[in-house]
Amino acid sequence: MLGIMIAYPWLAFATAGAFAGLWLWRRARSAAIAAGLWLAYGAYETLIHMRVLCSGECNIRVDLLLLYPVLLVATLVALWRTLRHRAAG
Numbered sequence: 001m002l003g004i005m006i007a008y009p010w011l012a013f014a015t016a017g018a019f020a021g022l023w024l025w026r027r028a029r030s031a032a033i034a035a036g037l038w039l040a041y042g043a044y045e046t047l048i049h050m051r052v053l054c055s056g057e058c059n060i061r062v063d064l065l066l067l068y069p070v071l072l073v074a075t076l077v078a079l080w081r082t083l084r085h086r087a088a089g
Helices: 011-027 029-049 064-088
Strands: none
Touching: 011 029, 011 064, 029 064
């Protein structure tokens, strides 16, 4: 599912924007952290896509074994905390 981010790194910026919107709406710190992580990942993936950080042989992306779980946990925590905050207030 997250593999689409490799082909279209701009989607990571859209996700960062969505979490920035959540932060503006609810001021949940976890949403701001998720937005920052997605923004950083988008920049990183864009540099990989543009062949700045990769020599051209990037078929095996071991880095994603660390990045995707971090993004997934940050995303789920931000969504849970934001929704919980909404239900409480």
